[in-house]
Amino acid sequence: MNLLSWNCRGLGNPRTVQDLYRMVEEKRPKVIFLIETKANASRLDGVRRRLGFEGCFVVEAVGRKGGLALLWREEVGVEVYNFSQWHISVWMGKGGESARWLLFGFYGQPETAKRKESWNLLARLCPDSHIAWCVLGDFNEITSQSEKEGGRQSSESQMGAFREALKVNGLFDLGYKGNGFTWCNQHADSSFTRERLDRGVANGEWISKFNVTVVENMVARTSDHSPVLLKLLEGNLGTRRRVKLFKYEAKWATIEGCDQVVEGVWRERGSGLSMQKLQRALTACSGALVRWSKMKEKEEGKNIKEKTAQLEELYNREVPQDVGGVKLLREEVGRLLEQENIKWKQRAKRDWLLLGDQTQSSSTLVLHSGGGRMR
Template identity: 45%
Template structure:
């Protein structure tokens, strides 16, 4: 079993679709999570058929931004629990004898002034199905200054707020091998900037279920983001040394305001449909 997560930055470019098709053929993922698809359900359904997946759930973009999609191979293996413009939450059960686990595709808010809404959402998702949990996606934030080169240094408070969100959920970074950064502004001068915005985090329950799992950052394709590949069997390319990110062990601390924040966001319409971070 395996998974690919990619902020594809729009599927209107034929080259992007071609690169995605090639990546799926090479990696044969059981699950595929796409962000910033900028595509409606009709187009995504055609892509599902082209890529050979059985299941598909789409959060349509708003205007010319956003859009999420989760694909999976065997339709009976996955059940969507909830979603918003920033996430898709699902329960995976491979067989009657296997413990079900939670898969969350996550897309942090591209506006840094609204990123706390994303961290509140992540914390709130802990209350849905307390089972082994894997969360993947573009968090649109870094955890440490070492995860960024170029441009201005990130504000410490901004990074600390991001660190606290997985910590509250008992989610630890699974680390990675491959390229150090997952996003670049493609600058050709002194403005050139790279950051590690995409990552995979899981709780101890999921990590114990998949002790040999490994994460690999793939080569950049037709996007300013690198795809992330998660192999549940832990197969890693040779010659690449795995790196470990931040780890969290703190217990969940109930926050009475969290539910109210999320309900307010959903009431504004965030649960009905879809920029770049690095700020």
């Protein structure tokens, strides 16, 4: 099973939502924790439907700041335990008490002066040691100077307080695969800074329960934070294929070559036709468009993967001189994601017209700012 945590820096940009959709397609997470959504419940429910998830728990943004959301597949078995503006805590798994464990999606205070409140929250909600507990999210703090490059040195007292919070609560860093830094300010001058702010930590009981885990720091394509993927060993689940009918995609009109495909078929079959031959010409045209579209989608997917790999290479050696290249690649990826988003918007509108609001899930839960506890 895969779990994804990401400080997305707002879901108002279609590129960001499309980037999230691509992550879901590529990594197949069963649970997603989103930080700084800057969105209301209605927006998050639209994202849930876009991703095809059944469950969604929302702590709405306060104005244009903050906002948390947890999305999950129904098969996982999720029960919301408690929440605040800075966390969402859920029981994971089905079956008896011994089979379940506690997942804590966490967002550390971005203001240094208030960081102690975050560690107090961890201590206050720390479960008994026999309960398997994992904390995943953006802690907004580092444990040592080795987790920071550039900028002013971090306060030793602040780092020490974070290390102490982990120690007191019996939490151990789960390590990482990929780039060692999960946030970068993208400055191209001497103020260039990057840090490891996002991570996964867990207590001894959880580590004993899941002794095969990998934390992958993914490439940041649309946010200044890298998504963090927690992988737990699990068997593959089969998927069923559906027969697809031909439907013209609005995004085709934005791609070079679409007109030539239609014109080519029509030149060959479309002049002076009977109604029967006209129908055959339309069928031939739709078939040509589908084949061309599949080829283009493969090219787009390949382009996104190649540019993501180039981004990863630049991030791994990242210096101020690379920032211009990083921004250019992110813009190119953004344009490709926008084209994909046009396709999704058309399909979403079509599905809504056909199904109305039947895609609304009864397991969607909405909470406003503040905190509480659920059993």
